[in-house]
Amino acid sequence: MQLNDEERAILAGEAGPTPQWALEHQIAVGDFFGAHDFVPVTQAHIMADTESLGQAGVMWLEKLAKVTQGQTRVRIPTITDPRGTDFTKASVLKQDEWMLDLERRAIDAFVKLGVSMTDTCINYQTIQAPTRGESVAFGDTGVVIYSNSVCGARSNFEGGPSALSAGITGRTPRYGYHLDAQRQATLRIRVDWTPKSLNDWGALGGVIGKLAGNYWSVPVVEGLEGAPGSDALKHFGAAMASFGSIALFHLVGITPEAVRLSDVGGDKLPVAHRIGEREVKALQTAYAVTDEVDVVVFSAPQLSLYELRDLADLCEGRKFVRPLLAVTSPQIKPDADRMGLTARIEASGAQVLSGMCFYQSYAREIAEANGWKRLATNSAKLVNILGGYGYVPMLASMQACVDAAETGRLA
Amino acid sequence: MITFTARHAIGKPVRGEVLVANDGFSARYDLDRNRGIFSRPAHKLSGQSYVGKILVLDTAKGGVASAWMLHEMASRKIIPLAIVFNTVNPILAQGAAFGGVTMLAGFDCDITASVPAGSLVEIDPQVKMLRVL
Numbered sequence: 001m002q003l004n005d006e007e008r009a010i011l012a013g014e015a016g017p018t019p020q021w022a023l024e025h026q027i028a029v030g031d032f033f034g035a036h037d038f039v040p041v042t043q044a045h046i047m048a049d050t051e052s053l054g055q056a057g058v059m060w061l062e063k064l065a066k067v068t069q070g071q072t073r074v075r076i077p078t079i080t081d082p083r084g085t086d087f088t089k090a091s092v093l094k095q096d097e098w099m100l101d102l103e104r105r106a107i108d109a110f111v112k113l114g115v116s117m118t119d120t121c122i123n124y125q126t127i128q129a130p131t132r133g134e135s136v137a138f139g140d141t142g143v144v145i146y147s148n149s150v151c152g153a154r155s156n157f158e159g160g161p162s163a164l165s166a167g168i169t170g171r172t173p174r175y176g177y178h179l180d181a182q183r184q185a186t187l188r189i190r191v192d193w194t195p196k197s198l199n200d201w202g203a204l205g206g207v208i209g210k211l212a213g214n215y216w217s218v219p220v221v222e223g224l225e226g227a228p229g230s231d232a233l234k235h236f237g238a239a240m241a242s243f244g245s246i247a248l249f250h251l252v253g254i255t256p257e258a259v260r261l262s263d264v265g266g267d268k269l270p271v272a273h274r275i276g277e278r279e280v281k282a283l284q285t286a287y288a289v290t291d292e293v294d295v296v297v298f299s300a301p302q303l304s305l306y307e308l309r310d311l312a313d314l315c316e317g318r319k320f321v322r323p324l325l326a327v328t329s330p331q332i333k334p335d336a337d338r339m340g341l342t343a344r345i346e347a348s349g350a351q352v353l354s355g356m357c358f359y360q361s362y363a364r365e366i367a368e369a370n371g372w373k374r375l376a377t378n379s380a381k382l383v384n385i386l387g388g389y390g391y392v393p394m395l396a397s398m399q400a401c402v403d404a405a406e407t408g409r410l411a
Numbered sequence: 412m413i414t415f416t417a418r419h420a421i422g423k424p425v426r427g428e429v430l431v432a433n434d435g436f437s438a439r440y441d442l443d444r445n446r447g448i449f450s451r452p453a454h455k456l457s458g459q460s461y462v463g464k465i466l467v468l469d470t471a472k473g474g475v476a477s478a479w480m481l482h483e484m485a486s487r488k489i490i491p492l493a494i495v496f497n498t499v500n501p502i503l504a505q506g507a508a509f510g511g512v513t514m515l516a517g518f519d520c521d522i523t524a525s526v527p528a529g530s531l532v533e534i535d536p537q538v539k540m541l542r543v544l
Contacts, residue, residue, distance in 0.1 A: 159478020
């Protein structure tokens, strides 16, 4: 990679060992992808739950946080993805003390490195949405695809070590979605049915993700009616990223870089796939293998204030026979408390958790501790993830999931 | 001997037995990392051990956790010897860089259809080469 004077000095260790390590890591990644140089970034977002980090990752972070020489903290606003617990509800999840201890140690290290513990995967709804053309270094695939597609910002998937490196150096290798050419559409899809519920939006995203197939595919979608809201596109993008590792999509007439089909080169592509209600429902039906439910989960992505409002309305006057967990961000939770939404949801026997995400919170261990296997959710992303953790996940509307918490059966 | 040249490479030279599937890879979505096996029921390698094997797969899938997880798996030595993809995403490349895992990606053929299952191969990232022995 071509380095400027500052980067050569960092690489020589003149800014201390922390930026030196960060730049070396970034150069290794940049060389792998043939990056020509670095691009400055304005924000970084780090995914680093301790199930992913493990003991080895936490010890590595602690070692980095003990450095005293040169630059020892991040130099741009650097925030965090959900953690592996909500400390106030860990007993509800039956998490072990060692998990909480590991979380505390990771948090302590991040704070010493100057990282802001926002603990959210919906920072584009709650912290600061990036703007069109703004280069950022975001982790969490749902955050990246929303920022690229809906906001018009520029980010690759940045895993924890790379996002932290970007926070420390204030730059990232210029490859992938930082380049104009990579942002052109590669796959043209015609949709003749517009979803209404969040689970349907997620399922449509999942269908497109499976068809698109890999990180370098950029679907352009025609035919959607109206303007989807932020929560709809949150579920749509998160599922597409999860099922297909997709980081950017365009919706003609909706997302900022595709006012017209030709803006992203879609007019030069044949229509590769037509998707209707049948394909969307088929994805959901594929997960409907039983009607018995052990637990209901709303998470992945964390719920917005509007989703919690809808959930509170659905919980009114009910008494649940199965656990219902609703997970939101630490920014939304105080508003939900203040507006009485948390109390209305929890009066039914449900739990509102904050600052974590279900699948990032030792999903396998809490399943074993609680006897949870059959799980109902309205998140297509969550059903795609949890199979590997031993769950039988099922996808349904928020209404159907709430009904299942009351009856123990998913209709 | 058959050889294949990749467009992207990182890591140290390795030699070992391959586990091949035309399927994706995500450390979070697909693995039981405690037991060292593929655990997602729908995965074509479901139930098989990946420890010490050279995985030859279609594409990197899923979320960002693999970037930390490869490092964690390496610390316990319950990790593939190398991973070879038709297409890779940044997360797996970042994870390989951080965790010291050998990785190749990007071939002119479908690598999952070209390397025989169970064969012995050598990988030399320096010259971006996979050689079937």
